[in-house]
Amino acid sequence: MSVDPAKDQYESGEQVTLTATATVGWRFTGWQGDLSGSTNPATLVMNADKSVTAVFVQDEPDLFVLAVQVQGQGSVSVDPAKDQYESGEQVTLTATASQGWRFMNWQGDLSGNTNPATLQMNADKSVTAVFRQVGPSQMEILQQPSESTAGSALVPAPAVKLSDDLGSPISGSSISVSLNNNTFTSGSSATIATNEDGEAVFDNLIIETAATGYRITFDSDVQDAPVVQSDPFDIRAAAPVAENSTADVTDGTAGEQTLIQITVRDQFDNPVAGTADQLRVGVSGANSASPVVIETSVQGRYSAVYTPASAGTDQIAIEFSGTPISGSPYTSTVSSGAAESIEMISGNNQNGRINQELDAPFVVRVVDKSGNPVAGVTVQFTITDTPLGAIGQRMSNTSATTNTDGLASSRLTLGSMPGEYQVVASAGDVGSVTFRARAELLPPSLLTIVQQPASTVAGTSIDPAPSVRVTDSENNPVEGVAIIVSLNGGEFSDGSTTEVISGANGISGFGNLVINAAASGYTLTFSSLVSGLADVTTQSFTVRAAAGDPASSIAVVPDGVAGQETSIIIRVEDAYGNPTGNASDLTVDVAGKNEDNLSVNDLDNPGEFIAEYKPETAGTDVITIRLLGVEISGSPYSSVVSPADVDPSDSTVDADPEELKVGETSTVTIVLRDKYQNLISGFAAADFVVSFDGVASAGPVSETSVAGTYQFEVTSDTPGEVEVYVTAGGIALDDNPEIEFLPEISYSLGMYIQPENSKVNQPVIGPPAVRLTSDAGSVVSGIPVTVRERGGQPIASGTLTVNTNADGIARFTDLVFSVRGRYQLEFTAPLDGPINSRSFQVSP
Structure with missing residues (x-):
């Protein structure tokens, strides 16, 4: 410390x-x-x-635990082997695989595949040794073959890779290839050793036979390596070679198709498709043609056809890209076809004397459908028709065989009667031809009428058809004489046949004589240009009119006057202008201002009819006229109906105002009507006479824009009543309005009671009232006062005009509004106003 x-x-x-x-x-x-x-x-x-x-x-020392696991089959040894290890202590792990297994790698707190491996203990650690079972070797196709050309190395070059079960390449192993169909050509490298990458590339595999669906099988000398097979691929033919191409050309028959079959091959004799445009076929010799070559459904097979018309030998030249194919030119022998028809060559329509042999034989030729002569066909010559009673006619031979030119002949001897003889030359199913010859007698000498004409209808052929007979001096019929007919009293229509050649029976029948003009007393005259043949004339006959034709029929429809008969004249004609028809065939219908279905009656002249009706309403009527249900020409027609004369009682005269001050003007309105209530327009001022009972003056009368309505002004400087009299078109009208001119008085209008706020659909409270006073301050009674809503809103109900009472007051007690809102009333008297009330509210 x-x-x-x-x-x-x-x-x-x-x-x-x-x-x-x-x-x-x-x-x-x-x-x-x-x-x-x-x-x-x-x-x-x-x-x-x-x-x-x-x-x-x-401090106490740090101790750590090591956990070891195995994945697969094998074992792991630990050195030193302890339950706990001090911090920093080094441990060695060694993995040992079981039989048939291989150590792969460490997992957990130790990685990689180093074996043995060292681990430092600085924490608790867990390590797994991974073992994998040893598997067979593998072979995979690196490059699949694709479509290639016969005789060339496969492209791309097929390739495989050989590896062990761990994917490591196996080098130096022999890989052999074979085909599922055919074989590789000699010289192909069919066995190759794998390189250091375990790969074998077959860059010299050649197949000469073109086909589809080839597969290559790859096999190695490694015992456990699999055998693999490529995807299917095709070998296409190589370039076509003319010298290897051939044709099959058959002999032909005239008129029938000759088939030419061509096979195009490459140098390996593979048939080659898709080359039709490089093939040319030319036909010469007896026939000439350049048939088009088309490709068939058979690989490398092409065809061309031509139809020879002439028998003989044809040369068939076939080239591929300008080079003759093997065997070209080929030969095709064309034979005549089967007998198809028989044709007349000479001898027809000869003339001769009775019982004499004709100068020339009847000659026929038998040919096939292309016109080539056919030899060896038997032709029969048969007399099939003779004049009535003829005997002695015969053929020089009744049958003959066609020669190399296809010809056969026989000669006719005429019989005993004049007229036409017929001989049929036939060749079984092939057909026949008919020869005609005429035996002649004396020249024609007599013309007689066989059929007289009868009454007929215009525009149709005369029925029965008139006819005449031509005979010689011995009463034999004479054929071939031109007979001409003419009409006495008229003309035939265009298209009539007026010249007919006499037939074998000597008769000329005229079945197409048409006359359009209806009349009686017609006759026909028949004549000929042959010398000595006299004209003949028929009995008289009549041509009647045909049925009425709506398109040729017309009517005259005049304008009408209300109350008066309108007469409609109808003329019915047939299609040729002849008057005809019956009243019962006509219908006349009137529509428009008036409606009627009219009866139709006959007039004196043929084809003329009349229908009448009496309109009452002025305006335009539409007249529809039908003949046998069909409208005639011009239908529908129009008829303008004018009003009748002025009717004094149905016409009106009114003055407005009827009460006014002196010096002011009142307008008099005249409405003119006839007795059918038709308004009458078109009167001028001069057509009116205006007079008065009283002192007044009038302005000119003029028609207003309203039909039948006229007006003029009346004024007076003298107080008093004036009665007005009006005469229109010389007719005095019954109405005589009275006008009162009042002396000059001045008064004013004032509000007396203002309206109050009121309710919808109830009388306005007040009630509103106004008062009228003179300038002297006295009240004015008897003057009408009119009320309206100042803004133009409707007053639902109530009296809108009220006269002032004795106190000069006009009260409006029943004015009702049906819609809520704010309103203002406006009051007007004849000589004063308007004045306005105050505004008020109408509420529900």
Whole structure:
């Protein structure tokens, strides 16, 4: 223990610092005596003799525990082996693996794989020795093969790695490869030793056969190493070689497709796909073509087709990228196709005398569908039609076989009757052709009517169709004579057939003669340009009008007058302008200001009809006219209905005001109506006569903007009553309003009782009242006073105009407001006002 300051004696109040210092193995625990506690250093105040003891205790040594565990199968030895260790003591741990196991590393308070390992004990410690069972060697593929080209080394080069169970590389081991399909080419390096990294890279593996789904199997000379197999990969064909490519070309048939099959191969005879654009096929010889080459679904197989039209030999040249393939050019022999059709070559439409052989034979050719002649086909010649009664007709041969040009022929001898003979040349299912020949007699000499015309309808063909017959001098029918028809009394419509050639029976039928104009007394005349053939004329016949045509029918619809008949004239025509129709086929409907369904009646002229109605309401009517339910041309029509004459009792005359001072003006309003209440406009001032019973003067009468309403002004300087008389258009009106002109009087309007605050839907309290007094101060009675809300708000109910009583007062006792608010009343008399009340509140 040290004392500072160190003295034998100390003055009173002097401070002394004491510091306790323990020796090794001891520790200071506190003060005793005149100093307590364990503060070190400590201060002591000398105010008396003092005695202080520093207390030290001896330290005990630190002891630590070591716990050792094993993970796996093995043991750990500890040197020295104790239950406890002093601080800083060194301990050696040695791990020993069991059979088939390997020491891996330390865990816990010791790490790494140093064995034996040293541990310093400076705390309790726990150490685990980790052992792992020894496993087999491993082989893994480092580089998978991918699609490569036949005859070239695989790229990328397949590679594997061989390692022991701890992942350490195994070098110097032999790795061999094999294929699941086909084999590597000779010269491929199929066995390689692993390098120092345990890797074997196969950079010289070559496969010549193109195929899909190849796999490589890797095997090593390490007994426990696994055998591994690569992912599937493909070998594609190498570049195509024209000399290794071939074709299969078949012989062809005209009109049918010839198939050309081409196989493109590389130098290893692998079929090569995707080269259709580099192949060219050219056909020459009997046919010429450049068929397009397309790729088939078979690897390396391509096809081209062409359809030869001509029989013969074709040369098929096939090139790949400009170089002929093996065997090119190829040959295809084209044969004629099967007999497809028979065609007429010569001999048709000959003319000859009866019982004579024709000058030329009937010749046909049999061809395939491409037009190539077909030999060896049997053709039958058969007489199929002759004039009635003909005998002796025959063929030189009834059958013939086609020659190398496909031709066959036979000659006809005509029979005993004039007219047309028909011969059919047929070749079984191939088909047939028909030859015609005519046997001629004498020239035509007579024209007779076979069918007379009958009454018919305009715009349709004459029915039955008129016809005439041409015969020779022996009454035989003559074919081929042009007969012309003309109409007496009119014209045929456009499109009518007026010239017809006589047929085999000598008859010319006119089935398309159309007449549009309806009339009677028509006749037809038939004539010919053949010399000596006289004209003939039919009996007379009638053409009737066709059905009425709405589009060709019209009406005349006049404007009307209220109360008077409006006559509508309708003319119905067919599509050709002929008057026609029946009243029952027509409907007339009136809509608009007036509505009616009118009956239709006949007029004297054909096709003319009348419908009438009597409108009462002025305005525009819409007239819809239908023929057989369809509106006619111009429908709907319009008819403007004018008012009737002025009706004195239905017209009105009013004056406003009816009471006023002399010198002031009253407006007289006239409303003119007919007896149907139609307003009448359009009167001028000259159409009115105004007169008075009394002294007054009137201004001119003029029509206002309101239809049928007219006004003029009346004034007078003389007090008294004036009765007004009005005549409009010469008709005196029944209304005669009276106007009273009052002498000049001056009065004023004043509030008598002000309105008070009131309730909704109850009379205004007061009640409000005004008083009328003259300038002399006397009351004025009998004067109307009108009230309104000054702001324009509605007064729900009540009397709004009240005459002043004998005291000159007008009381408004029943004014009601239905909406809460603040209001102000405004009062007006004829000669004074307005005046305003004070405002008041209306509340619920």
